[in-house]
Each structure stands twice: as C-alpha cells, then as structure tokens.
Amino acid sequence: MAFEIIESCVNCWACEPLCPNQAIYEARPHFMIDADKCNECAGDFEESQCVSICPIEGAILNESGEPLNPPGSLTGIVPEKFAKLVARQQAA
Amino acid sequence: MELPVLNNVAPDASGCQSGSCGSTDDQMGHLPEHIREKVFNHPCYSEEAHHYFARMHVAVAPACNIQCHYCNRKYDCANESRPGVVSELHHPVQAVKKVLAVAATIPQMTVLGIAGPGDPLANPERTFETFRMLAEQAPDIKLCVSTNGLSLPDHIDELAKHNIDHVTITINCVDPDVGALIYPWIFWKNKRIKGREAAAILIEQQQKGLEMLVARGILVKVNSVLIPGVNDRHLAEVSRIVKAKGAFLHNVMPLISEAEHGTFYGMTGQRGPTAEELQALQDECSGDMNMMRHCRQCRADAVGMLGEDRGDEFTMEKIEAMDINYPEAMKMRAEIHAAINEELDAKRAAKHAKVHSIEEIRPKPATRPVLMAVATRGSGVINEHFGHAREFLIYEASASGVRFIGHRKTVAYCEGGDTCGDGMSALDKSIEVLSGCEVVLCSKIGFEPWGPLEKAGITPNGEHAMEPIEDAILAVYEEMLSNGKLDARPAEQQKVA
Ligand code: SF4
Ligand code: SF4
Numbered sequence A: 001m002a003f004e005i006i007e008s009c010v011n012c013w014a015c016e017p018l019c020p021n022q023a024i025y026e027a028r029p030h031f032m033i034d035a036d037k038c039n040e041c042a043g044d045f046e047e048s049q050c051v052s053i054c055p056i057e058g059a060i061l062n063e064s065g066e067p068l069n070p071p072g073s074l075t076g077i078v079p080e081k082f083a084k085l086v087a088r089q090q091a092a
Numbered sequence B: 001m002e003l004p005v006l007n008n009v010a011p012d013a014s015g016c017q018s019g020s021c022g023s024t025d026d027q028m029g030h031l032p033e034h035i036r037e038k039v040f041n042h043p044c045y046s047e048e049a050h051h052y053f054a055r056m057h058v059a060v061a062p063a064c065n066i067q068c069h070y071c072n073r074k075y076d077c078a079n080e081s082r083p084g085v086v087s088e089l090h091h092p093v094q095a096v097k098k099v100l101a102v103a104a105t106i107p108q109m110t111v112l113g114i115a116g117p118g119d120p121l122a123n124p125e126r127t128f129e130t131f132r133m134l135a136e137q138a139p140d141i142k143l144c145v146s147t148n149g150l151s152l153p154d155h156i157d158e159l160a161k162h163n164i165d166h167v168t169i170t171i172n173c174v175d176p177d178v179g180a181l182i183y184p185w186i187f188w189k190n191k192r193i194k195g196r197e198a199a200a201i202l203i204e205q206q207q208k209g210l211e212m213l214v215a216r217g218i219l220v221k222v223n224s225v226l227i228p229g230v231n232d233r234h235l236a237e238v239s240r241i242v243k244a245k246g247a248f249l250h251n252v253m254p255l256i257s258e259a260e261h262g263t264f265y266g267m268t269g270q271r272g273p274t275a276e277e278l279q280a281l282q283d284e285c286s287g288d289m290n291m292m293r294h295c296r297q298c299r300a301d302a303v304g305m306l307g308e309d310r311g312d313e314f315t316m317e318k319i320e321a322m323d324i325n326y327p328e329a330m331k332m333r334a335e336i337h338a339a340i341n342e343e344l345d346a347k348r349a350a351k352h353a354k355v356h357s358i359e360e361i362r363p364k365p366a367t368r369p370v371l372m373a374v375a376t377r378g379s380g381v382i383n384e385h386f387g388h389a390r391e392f393l394i395y396e397a398s399a400s401g402v403r404f405i406g407h408r409k410t411v412a413y414c415e416g417g418d419t420c421g422d423g424m425s426a427l428d429k430s431i432e433v434l435s436g437c438e439v440v441l442c443s444k445i446g447f448e449p450w451g452p453l454e455k456a457g458i459t460p461n462g463e464h465a466m467e468p469i470e471d472a473i474l475a476v477y478e479e480m481l482s483n484g485k486l487d488a489r490p491a492e493q494q495k496v497a
Helices: A049-053 A079-091 B024-030 B033-039 B092-105 B124-137 B152-161 B195-215 B235-244 B264-268 B275-286 B316-321 B326-361 B426-433 B450-455 B469-482 B490-496
Strands: B054-057 B109-114 B142-147 B166-170 B185-188 B191-194 B219-226 B249-254 B370-374 B391-398 B401-409 B439-441 B459-461
Touching: A049 B191, B092 B109, B092 B124, B092 B316, B092 B326, B109 B124, B124 B142, B124 B152, B152 B166, B152 B195, B166 B195, B185 B195, B191 B195, B195 B219, B219 B235, B219 B275, B235 B249, B235 B275, B249 B275, B275 B401, B370 B469, B391 B469, B401 B469, B426 B450, B439 B469, B450 B459
Parallel strands: B054 B109, B109 B142, B142 B166, B166 B219, B219 B249, B370 B439, B439 B459
Antiparallel strands: B185 B191, B370 B391, B391 B401
C-alpha cells in the first residue's frame, strides 16, 4: 500500500512536511515517496495528506497507477473544455 | 515595492494641511506619528524614498496552502511578487548570507521581505529561522512578510517577537461568493476544502489575522488583485472594511493574466484591467483609504533599485566567495542612509516652499488636470530614454500641484524583436499604456516614435532631461497654461464620446 509521485510534480515542497511517516523526500527531477514508509496515511489522517495539498492534478498516483487528483478535480477545467480553450486561444 | 503615493485627497484639493502640502507624499500627513515615522523612508510606502532605497526578497518558503486562480505554482507569480518554484530556493542560512552580501554591496537595500515561493506562514520554521538570524545579525534591515492569511492567526506571537516591520495580507474579497470565483481550494485542518466553504474559511482567517496584528500594533498593508468582472465592484467594500479594522494601506494591483502562464484565469481568458480601470478603482477607494500607487509588483527575487535586477551578482556561488564583515558594512550603510535622508528632507522643504509660491502667483485659474508620463531610472529625475523605458511613472498636474498616480509597465521598444508576442509592436504597446496621458517626459526620444505618439495625442518632451520630475512637470503644465492648452478639455470630451 503506497502512493507514487510522478514527473508532473513541480517540486513545490507542499507535501513533504505533512507526511506522518516521513515517506516523502526531495529528489530530482521530482519528489519521491518511499514505498516502504508510505501507508497512505491510514490511521493518521482521514485524507492522505500529500494528495490533499498537492496543487498538480495527476502528480500523485495510487497503487493501480490512477491519479488521485484526476484532471479537472483541482482547476475545475475539465479536460475536454481545456482542449477547447487551448484550441480557441490558438485560433485567436 | 511611498508618499506622493498615498492619496486620500481628492485631485482638486488645494492648500496645505498639517504643515505639509503640494506633493502627494504629504498625504501621509493624517497618519499617526508613529506610523509616519515607520513609513517615511520606506521604499515600499514612500514614492519619494522609493527612488533612493531598495528592497529585496529571499525565496525560503516553498509550500503553499491555498490555490489562487491567478497562480501557477511552477512560475513566478506576476501578481503577488512571489517567485515560482523554479526560482532558486534558499535554505535560511543561505538566504541570510545572501541578504548580508547584498546589503553590504548595495547600501540602499533597507527592506527584506519573505513572500514565497509559497506562503511564508505555511513554512513557519524556515520563515522564522530566517527572520531570527537577520534580526540578530543585521538589525538595520527592516523585515516584512506577505501572506495569504490562512494561517496568520496561528503565528501572531511569533511575528511580534521578530520585530517585523509590517505584514502584507492579500485580501481579494470579503464575500465567500466572490471568493469562490478566485480560490478553488484551500488546505485546512489536514483536508482539502473546495468552493464557497473554502473561501469562507480563508476570509475569516484573513480578517481575524488583520484584527490580531492591529491589536499588537503591527503595521498591516492589504494587497488586492483587481480582477475585472470578479471583484472589481467589490473592492471598494474591501477597502472600507480593512481600513475600519486598522490596515494602514491598501494596494490595488492589476490582475496579470497571460495564457502562457498556464493559470486558470490565463487559460479561461480572464482579462486584466486596463490602466484606466485600475486608476478609476484606486480613485474610488482612495476616498476611504490610503492608496499605494507606486507599487510596481516587483519581482520577488529581484535585487536592486527601481525595477533593476542585479541578481546575477549574487548567485550562491559568488556569495560563498565573498567575505562580508557586516558590522563594518553597517557603519558605512548608516552614513549613506543619513546622507540620503538629508537629501530627502531638503527636497521636501524645497517642494513645500515652491508650492506656496505657485499658489500665490496663480489666481485660481479654472485649469483642468493633465496626466503626464515620465521615463526615469530613479533618483527622482528624468533620466531615461523613451525607447529604453520598461515602465512609466504617471503623474497628474493640476492647479493644486503634482500628484503621483502610479506605474504603468511596457516593453522597452528598443530591445529585442519588434513585437510583444501578440502581434502588437512594442511602440504600440507603449502608446497603449500611455493612454490618457497628454505628455511623455523623457531624457531623449528618437525620431521614429515621435509621429505615432503625437498622433495618439501624446506630446513627447525631451527638454527636461536630468531635471527633478515634479519641477519638470510643473514647468510643462505652466507652459501648457500659457499656450492656452488647458482651457480645452479633451479628456472629458473623450469620455463623453
Ligand atoms: S499518503 Fe500519507 S503516508 Fe503516504 S506519502 Fe502521502 S502523506 Fe506520506
Ligand atoms: S505537493 Fe505535489 S507538486 Fe508539490 S512536491 Fe508534492 S507531489 Fe510535487
């Protein structure tokens, strides 16, 4: 049972001090979670702390590789709409 | 990043109050003495001092506990003088070294701020360790901190301990329904909270923090980002409320929103205000409150005077090689500060005398106010070439004197490509930011921009190079008066049209 940080992480440090198990560490190109230490915050917090503060959609994955903050969940810009906006901007 | 800066006097007010008059600097006249003392020679609050002193930021606080729609954590935040996470992040010990090196090299550096890259109070250990060391090692540097306010109430005691000169809170709204359009989520009590509920908590914490700081006698400045269609109609109320609670200054900044910043507002096409919209709002709020108009949204990790950046001289590598004897540097700094203050005092006295004489000779003519733009690199004189200017200082001349209105940024059209990326030429951009101005004063101007400027109703003027800004503006105003140019009212006609 452990989460994973992937390359879309912007190294913002928000998650690191919050982890109850000191599982998160600074690394390049991006922060990492020590899978041996991460227990998904079970028993410590109702919500996984790193997932609750991470500002980047898709930067943290669960064990099945699914984003815990899926596209649109934080920005409110759902992917289809996002694509349309980009297209509109390019056309303008 | 202010004295003629503080405007709570209507543009047509004339005469002197409480021994101060003429320039907008003196509109601090109504502030309590202990606050005036604190802000008089402060580069962030005194437009005049701003030409002589400088401030710097250190990036020691990476984490943030809220999301704003105008922010993309990756990049420097254009709105809140906050560096992005790609900027060089400093450990407190490194940050202190850097500050001492800069202060010893640039004696004008008098204010040190912590503003990011995240929220300083979401990184309390790193922020307060930096303050603690600086208070000990460099007691001649003023300390300040900017925050979104969410965890402000938890840190009031610690802030009071470090003798913080002032705290800036970014308050964009006092209504959760407005807030829900600006803040998608906050991290609060170990949970992510979204929408209106999040905004309500943030607003409550900001207001509580403001009240607690004022109760402790700590100066509070409030920053607001003006977002057209979102909080533009709401900010006058914000101004009223924060003033009633004891904030001493309200700084309304324009939203900066470019698609390539990748922010929510950038992506969804939310526009920023025009220079005129910003000024109208500042005027609306200034009836209620001291407005700060010369803030140029300095880049939070920039080092130097007036928008210049000498950061390259102070990379960590170079700093490690420097041998700084700060106690010695402090003596040199004290001498330089005393000399600058003397110069400032002399200028103020001279201005005071001059305004009197102008009022005496002029029998209250019904002249209209005129906006003029100035290209300057500092020291309070006209010393920048039109084509090199990255910003213009805007002043209003009227029968009652000269008043500073604000900064408008542009792209130096002499530099680089001829476009600003959006197909607009740099000269067009300058003409656009100068809209409403009738004169632009600079040390020199080329032949090429002359015609387009005049066509846009802006008279270029290079006759006052190296002269003090306010003297030059008055001289031009008097000249316009004697040429009969102040009888016509082009500005108003335009408004009607
Ligand atoms: S889920 Fe919890 S335990 Fe695992 S890395 Fe994130 S904060 Fe640490
Ligand atoms: S909060 Fe997210 S973006 Fe920031 S360091 Fe952690 S994983 Fe990376």
